[in-house]
Amino acid sequence: MMDPRLLYELDPELWEQMRGKRPVLIHLLEGYVDAGQTGRALSRHLRASSEHRTLVRFDHDALHDYRSRRPVITFDTNTWKSATSFALEISVGTDAAGQEYLLLHGPEPDTQWERAVAALNHLVHELDVRMVVTASGAPVAVPHTRPTLVTGHSTDTTLITDNPRMIDRVDVPASFSSYWELALGTHDRLALGFAALVPHYLAQATFHQAVVAVLERINQFTGLSLPLGDLPEQVVTNLADINSEMNGSQEVLEVVATLEQQYDAMQARPEEYLPSAEELGAEFERFLADREKDEE
Template structure:
């Protein structure tokens, strides 16, 4: 069987020289499945602007179904001039204070999930990772005019914020990311995911505000300095575009108004300890929203499309 991971000896040596003596952090955010507002993709692109050193590369040919998720190519006049080449890499990154952590980024595997997850576990064991963190966006019936909330879930209750959950029990399509959390829990490993709630009407667009909220969640759990303020300019541009579209559409204004009323009623009722009827969607409605988002999603879009 061909090896799934190829290690970079120089990068591994650098990690060995600088890695924390205990409790190293691995952050993962992959392109491919559920990522409303491209929140996770923007986080990964943001972290790659830090100083990085490659440690390992996955054999993407063994993990990707090219026929169901075709990478984009660029044709100019009479020749092919570009290819959005699939990859799945493990890098060492230094945060704002110089603390090294690991970043797993690239294309989510389409096939051989269990083999991929075992490979990530081997990385965790080999490199002394004490905490694995992931993040992505999920579509929610919430307005962009209210604070962005999150659902934090994982295998260690003591590492998660003490906040009420919006979810009861809901069945949604699986992903490699969520299956990895599940397997890590079975193996007794610490794995936490920050799911950012993105207004469903913005789910198909890049929404840097959601990425900033995700980064703040990662910082709170890990103690890393990940510089979410560096996305302020992109967030301001996105807000200007949202404001423009709202000003030109009474339908959007009405939708946002209804969502604001539902959101405010939900928050007030929850704060007063009153059982909430209506308001935010039920588990069945959330599942249907996921399915609708997945049906509309284009897997081959780059993160900032």
Template sequence: MFDPTDLYKLAEDLPELTDPVLLYHFDGFVDAGAAGRLAVRHVLDELEHRVVATFDVDRLLDYRSRRPIMVFDTDRWVEVETPELVVHYVKDVTGTPFLLMSGPEPDREWELFIRAVASLTERLGVSKLVTVHGIPMAVPHTRPLGITMHATRPELMTGQPSTFGRVQVPGSVTALMEFRLGAEGRDAIGFAVHVPHYLSQAEYPTSAVTALEAVTRNTGLVFPLDALREAARRTNVEIQEQINASAELSGAISGLEQQYDAFAGGAERENLIAESTPMPTGDELAAQFERFLAERDDD
């Protein structure tokens, strides 16, 4: 039997913690609009932090499926981007300590990795695990982004009930970790931000703002969001400029707005992921945006 504590190494100068929240996100699975990745990056850019635990990525990653970038200069290798899966100690704007775990999603040894996370969170006294990411939905960017919440206990969730029924989806280490830890009575909650499907492959800062605001409502942690909100505003202005210049795009977005408003008004339908009404696909809308940008570049 492998010892899960062999998968990580703790810093020698661990801080004193009292029931901290562990916010986490792994790159590699569904994250429409880069909601989780942008949220994590923004928190680390804006708040002071230091590493308190490091995982052994050599055991967890398949380098042939995601090869690290290396730099060759003239006649020798001079640099390599070594992937890292780490836990940071962070303080929010009010001085409240919390933990942030980020890095690539493990390719192998999921069960052992989850046992390692369980061991680590017990060692650090974590009270709740929280994750965020984005999922593509048939919604317009001109309306507030919705959120689907999921948790190990119903009491942890607040807000609108889920529009999903029972579905089968490909697994992720994030989902499996919530499932396994929930079976042990641990508190874990996730926020899936509803990102317009035609923007799912782009970085959409509004989705990260929505994600971090949801974390604040659930945990009380306060994040500096001014820079992220400004990035979201600029991005939405650029998107609107593209739409205004294309009758085809304007019509497609108008159709999504009508769908969204009908749903918000209580129309009977299943959910916003798959719509029976003929609508452009995310790829079709994205292709329209690309054509528009290419034509503008040519001009």
């Protein structure tokens, strides 16, 4: 393996400022699965909530498959005007109490996963990061009219004891974030993640209720005071829009009513409503198929 440290450049002055602070590192990468745009929306929210200074910038050109995720380029009349660019970096932000934290954001690596994991583990070690945390959304047969359930996972399983009885054991294609969390566990590093269970019929849209649910969990487990900002207002507007659109279809109303009955029954008797691995896998495959159609 080529030296993992050659994958990134860092700001030496900011690096020295962060030494000894034992920060929390939150990673919200745009990757394979993120129902409800949960992780992506949370990343945007955090970067808008405070000034973020770039601490580490990765050589994204070495990690990105441009044939898989192409930049958008604009043609105007008779010339190419501009193109989107990709950036994978770790920035330093502050919470509402002035506590600094790290945020890894950008597209997940398409290639060199082992080398990228080694690079990140080196950074985590050198900065003595006390906790690595992530969040995302998972498409599940639940209604939007009920509180968003959250499934947690951690390298220390004693920390996660209250997961809803929606997911037991299932094999799914790995995201880079899950692959890295697994590797962190082998190095005795504390890592946690929270997956909001997003209504499968809203998987391709932004579901703000899920964003609030995972943000509250991150604050609870890390001790950070990441601000909600205008997210509660966005939840109200988002739900109103969903209900307005839903009320125009009797078929959708019937589906949601059925999901409400299942949700309420599961909450009352959780041991009787554990879906099989096959059912969860089928839901996951439907989400991926819909995602691929949207990208075509």
